[in-house]
Every structure is written in C-alpha cells, then in structure tokens.
Amino acid sequence: MSAGFPIGRAAEQSGVKVPTIRYYEEIGLLPAPPRTGSNRRLYGDDELKRLAFIRHARELGFDVDAIRTLLSLQDNPQQSCAAADAIARDRLLEVRARISRLRALERELERMADNCAHGHVGECRVIEILADGTHEHGRLGD
Amino acid sequence: MSAGFPIGRAAEQSGVKVPTIRYYEEIGLLPAPPRTGSNRRLYGDDELKRLAFIRHARELGFDVDAIRTLLSLQDNPQQSCAAADAIARDRLLEVRARISRLRALERELERMADNCAHGHVGECRVIEILADGTHEHGRLGD
DNA sequence: TTGCTATTCTCCAGTGACTATAGATTAGGG
DNA sequence: CCCTAATCTATAGTCACTGGAGAATAGCAA
Known part of the structure; x- marks a missing residue:
C-alpha cells in the first residue's frame, strides 16, 4: 500500500x-x-x-510512434479486433525482419570470434552479411 | 569499367x-x-x-560508434586478433541480447494476432513481456 | 548554340529523442 | 534549525539525421 x-x-x-x-x-x-x-x-x-x-x-530501435501504437494495444483492450490485429501484424513483420538481420550478423560475428580462437582474423565479411540487396524501402521501424 | x-x-x-x-x-x-x-x-x-x-x-539500432567499430573489423583485417576478438565478442553479446528481446516480443505479437483470429483481443501483455526486471545497466548498443 | 530542367555543390537551419545546466523550492537526516 | 540531496520548471545542447536556400554544372531538346 x-x-x-x-x-x-x-x-x-x-x-x-x-x-x-x-x-x-x-x-x-x-x-x-x-x-x-x-x-x-x-x-x-x-x-x-x-x-x-x-x-x-x-x-530495440523502435521509434516513439511505434511504441505509441504498441502501447495503444495495451491501453485500449476494448478496441476493434481489426485495428489491434493490423497493428500487431505490422509490428510482427518488422520484428521478424529485425530478428533475421540480427541472426545473420550474429553468425558472422561468431565466425570471426571463432577464427580468432584459431589464431588468425581472416577477412571480415560483416558488410556482405548485412549489405544484401533486399530493398524493402518501406521503412521498417523508425 | x-x-x-x-x-x-x-x-x-x-x-x-x-x-x-x-x-x-x-x-x-x-x-x-x-x-x-x-x-x-x-x-x-x-x-x-x-x-x-x-x-x-x-x-537495427546500432549507433554510429558501434558501426564504426564494426567497420574497423572490415577495414583493418590485419589488426591484432585480441582487438578484433574483443570487438566481435562484445557485439555478439549485444546482438544476442537484442535477438532474445525481439523473440519475446515476437511471441507476444503472435499471440495477439492469433487471439484476434479467434474473434477476441484479450488483454495485451506487451508491457509484461519486455518490462522484465533484468537490469544490465551497462549500455547495450547506443 | 541556346534554353531549360534536374542534379549536384556548400552551408545552415530544423527535427526527434533525448541529456545537461541553471536557478528556485522542498525533503529529510543530524 | 541547518544542510545536503532531490525535485521542480525552463532552456539550451547533443546526436543523427533531414530539409531548404542559393549557386554551379550536367545533360538534353529545339
């Protein structure tokens, strides 16, 4: 109390x-x-x-507006299913895209740390990992 | 050419x-x-x-300084293993922390979209999902 | 060649999301 | 009661862009 x-x-x-x-x-x-x-x-x-x-x-890189919509799910549990669903689905796509990018980066960093453990740095390919040409120019988050 | x-x-x-x-x-x-x-x-x-x-x-939410160190791995492949390893390992921890947070958020958004598919919104628990008390106050990225 | 629009240049001001500082007020311990 | 720490409002500064003004250049059509 x-x-x-x-x-x-x-x-x-x-x-x-x-x-x-x-x-x-x-x-x-x-x-x-x-x-x-x-x-x-x-x-x-x-x-x-x-x-x-x-x-x-x-x-995690969400901007204030994205957070606002996330919080609106919390704040208006009575709002229409369609609206909540749309917001949740959009954020879900965004979150999944982020996860897959991060996992690619994770693998490359693991490879580098691993190479290091064996005594040589080798070429770093972080750029190639994230610099793939998949252009979805619709913003994904901020 | x-x-x-x-x-x-x-x-x-x-x-x-x-x-x-x-x-x-x-x-x-x-x-x-x-x-x-x-x-x-x-x-x-x-x-x-x-x-x-x-x-x-x-x-993905990395700040310019983090990107600078990532690019330094790329730019100086001849640098000491210890230095490259330290950078790679740090970033790796950070990346993994991000991934696990995002996966928790993914699961909650899936649950909400799923509930919606069955006609009711239910309570949104996004806050509980990310608002766990795990304080590692050492910055993780920005 | 001339005309015209698009692109680039530099410089500078504005935005989003904080972050820090200044100066005044209040809380709470010794 | 005194003193330091915490809080208040208001304002200014920072980081990472983003957009605009004004001038120079590119490239193309007539």
Whole structure:
C-alpha cells in the first residue's frame, strides 16, 4: 500500500533517467502522475513497467510512434479486433525482419570470434552479411 | 569499367538519402570519394555496399560508434586478433541480447494476432513481456 | 548554340529523442 | 534549525539525421 515513490526511485527502478521520464510525460508516452502537496510526481508500479517497456523498446530501435501504437494495444483492450490485429501484424513483420538481420550478423560475428580462437582474423565479411540487396524501402521501424 | 556514379544513383542503390551520404562522409563513416572535374562525388560498388551496411545497422539500432567499430573489423583485417576478438565478442553479446528481446516480443505479437483470429483481443501483455526486471545497466548498443 | 530542367555543390537551419545546466523550492537526516 | 540531496520548471545542447536556400554544372531538346 505504498503511496507511490518519487521520480528518482522510478528512474533507478526502471532504468530510465529522470529527465527522460519527464520528457516522456511531456510527449504523452507516460500519463502525468499525481503530485504531492509540494508538486512532486508520485509513481506506482504500473508506470514503472510502462517505463521499462519503453526503455527496452527504444533499445530495440523502435521509434516513439511505434511504441505509441504498441502501447495503444495495451491501453485500449476494448478496441476493434481489426485495428489491434493490423497493428500487431505490422509490428510482427518488422520484428521478424529485425530478428533475421540480427541472426545473420550474429553468425558472422561468431565466425570471426571463432577464427580468432584459431589464431588468425581472416577477412571480415560483416558488410556482405548485412549489405544484401533486399530493398524493402518501406521503412521498417523508425 | 564504369568510371563511377554520382551521389543520386548511390543514394537510390543503397537506400541512403543523398544528404545522409554527405553526412556520413563528414563524420568519417564513409571515405571521401574521388570527385569529377566539376567537384562532384563519384562512387563505386564498395561504397555502395558500405552504405547499405550502415543503413541496415542503423535500422537495427546500432549507433554510429558501434558501426564504426564494426567497420574497423572490415577495414583493418590485419589488426591484432585480441582487438578484433574483443570487438566481435562484445557485439555478439549485444546482438544476442537484442535477438532474445525481439523473440519475446515476437511471441507476444503472435499471440495477439492469433487471439484476434479467434474473434477476441484479450488483454495485451506487451508491457509484461519486455518490462522484465533484468537490469544490465551497462549500455547495450547506443 | 541556346534554353531549360534536374542534379549536384556548400552551408545552415530544423527535427526527434533525448541529456545537461541553471536557478528556485522542498525533503529529510543530524 | 541547518544542510545536503532531490525535485521542480525552463532552456539550451547533443546526436543523427533531414530539409531548404542559393549557386554551379550536367545533360538534353529545339
């Protein structure tokens, strides 16, 4: 039954820095929390999870707009199936594309570390790995 | 035996916009190409691959510094095994962390699309999926 | 050759997502 | 009560682009 905690603790718990939390509130990613009598923000566990989610999603390279749509799935569970489905499917395609790129890069980095273990660096082919010509110029994320 | 192509064609081939190519040159991610008599940049296939690589890596959320170290593997194949190995291993850890996060998100999005197919949205748990408390506060990428 | 549009050039200002600083106020411990 | 740490608002700076202004050049058609 805690009455909530201040922004500093929210920051250290969520891994999102204090000014960034205020920034997220400003741009509407995080709802404005209640304040104390002396005007200080009071956070609870829900905003903590939301913050950590935003942090991870940003680290994965999603831009704020993508995160907004992801959070809208969470926030409006009553919205039309069609809308939620469209959002989920789009993000799913994007996520899968990212995974396959990362796995290709993973294999190449493994190969290099492996070669190193045997005493020689060999040519690095990271460029060839990711520089394949598959142009889907429709943006995939940011 | 083409004498190279101008920046516009390099842009459309690589998927990197013209001003962004000039920017990459400015910050030293892309070597300054030769110029024509009238001072226009002339690119070849190698720069093209490098550009596409940079584009993909940025889309995957690597920052310019990370890309710089990745490219350094490519650029100095003669460098010490220890150095190359360290870079490759670090990036590998990072890449794997990203992959596992993305796979968790993939599963949740699949579940949602799946639920939708059966007529109900259900609660969205994207937040719980990524908002786990595993704090490795050492930055992983950017 | 002349005319015309497209492309390139450099430089500089603007955007998105933070990140840091300044100055004032408040909280909480000794 | 005092003092340091945390918080507040507001503003400015950073990173990685992105777009615009204005001038020069390319390339093609008449």
